[in-house]
Amino acid sequence: MKSEILEVKHLTVDCGNHKMLKNIISDISFHLKRNHCFGIVGESGSGKSITCKAILGLLDKSFDVKGDVIFNDIHLLKEDKRKIRHIRGKEISMILQNPMTSFDPLFPVQEQMVETFIENLNISKKEALELSLKGLEDMHILHPKDVLKKYPHQLSGGMLQRVMIGIALALKPSIIIADEPTTAVDAINVVKVMEQFIRIKENHHVSMIFISHDLGAVSKIADDLLVMKDGKIVEAGETQQVLNRPQSEYTQYLINIRNALVDRFYHVIG
Numbered sequence: 001m002k003s004e005i006l007e008v009k010h011l012t013v014d015c016g017n018h019k020m021l022k023n024i025i026s027d028i029s030f031h032l033k034r035n036h037c038f039g040i041v042g043e044s045g046s047g048k049s050i051t052c053k054a055i056l057g058l059l060d061k062s063f064d065v066k067g068d069v070i071f072n073d074i075h076l077l078k079e080d081k082r083k084i085r086h087i088r089g090k091e092i093s094m095i096l097q098n099p100m101t102s103f104d105p106l107f108p109v110q111e112q113m114v115e116t117f118i119e120n121l122n123i124s125k126k127e128a129l130e131l132s133l134k135g136l137e138d139m140h141i142l143h144p145k146d147v148l149k150k151y152p153h154q155l156s157g158g159m160l161q162r163v164m165i166g167i168a169l170a171l172k173p174s175i176i177i178a179d180e181p182t183t184a185v186d187a188i189n190v191v192k193v194m195e196q197f198i199r200i201k202e203n204h205h206v207s208m209i210f211i212s213h214d215l216g217a218v219s220k221i222a223d224d225l226l227v228m229k230d231g232k233i234v235e236a237g238e239t240q241q242v243l244n245r246p247q248s249e250y251t252q253y254l255i256n257i258r259n260a261l262v263d264r265f266y267h268v269i270g
């Protein structure tokens with residue numbers, strides 16, 4: 001078995017038509033090792049989300065995607081849509097920035113979890129119900145039976161995100177892609193959501209791509225790091241090496257921002 005579970009080779013994304021073509025991602029290559037966490041960091045607009053959407057075939061026709069994305073010997077950019085949909089549901093789970101957009105506001109959480117599990121795991125309704133409860137228990141969510149009966153708007157962003165992580169994990173994917181999973185979460189829940197991710201990394205056999213503009217958050221969890229700016233790779237390497245001996249001015253700038261924030265935090269709390 002290869003040590004890399006996902007390889008991205010020379011990924012390039014352009015947007016628009018022949019009259020006005022805008023390059024968004026330029027020649028990105030990296031690989032995700034099995035049971036490792038790969039962090040992608042960069043400021044807003046650097047191309048982190050478009051990179052992940054391109055990998056998963058989630059970009060619409062206005063985008064032109066070139067390069068190779070190889071998951072377990074399957075060339076994702078060349079496969080037919082049905083197979084990709086199956087891989088996306090079962091093998092690669094994505095956790096989005098805003099959990100509210102992942103749920104249908106009209107149905108209680110339980111119904112949506114059960115439906116997702118039946119569709120992706122081919123199990124009975126009773127088994128799907130049991131798995132829903134277990135999914136929330138695994139996330140250390142208190143009163144899981146009550147939470148299951150709630151509609152999405154009755155839960156906080158942080159709670160919904162933890163439900164989302166519970167669903168993603170219960171599907172037992174090979175890869176989890178988390179795109180800024182703490183953006184829509186309040187400060188107290190950010191810690192809880194980060195704890196869940198660190199626990200997942202330690203206890204579950206899952207490979208992960210963790211995307212954030214926050215170098216501090218990424219560095220807590222990622223084994224390897226890729227720094228992006230304007231759709232290009234600025235720097236890549238083992239996380240500690242990148243943090244301790246940054247080779248580019250831009251990475252140093254991100255480290256300085258992070259250090260200034262930490263200093264300010266300790267100043268405020270005395």
Ligand SMILES: Nc1ncnc2c1ncn2[C@@H]1O[C@H](COP(=O)(O)OP(=O)(O)OP(=O)(O)O)[C@@H](O)[C@H]1O
Nearest residue numbers: 015024042043044045046047048049050051180213
């Ligand atoms: N639908 C679109 N059409 C055209 N350009 C787009 C579209 N979506 C994103 N872009 C452009 O692609 C570039 C990368 O955007 P992307 O959302 O990947 O950045 P990001 O690093 O994920 O930032 P953020 O953290 O704010 O989401 C930006 O310049 C953005 O303006």
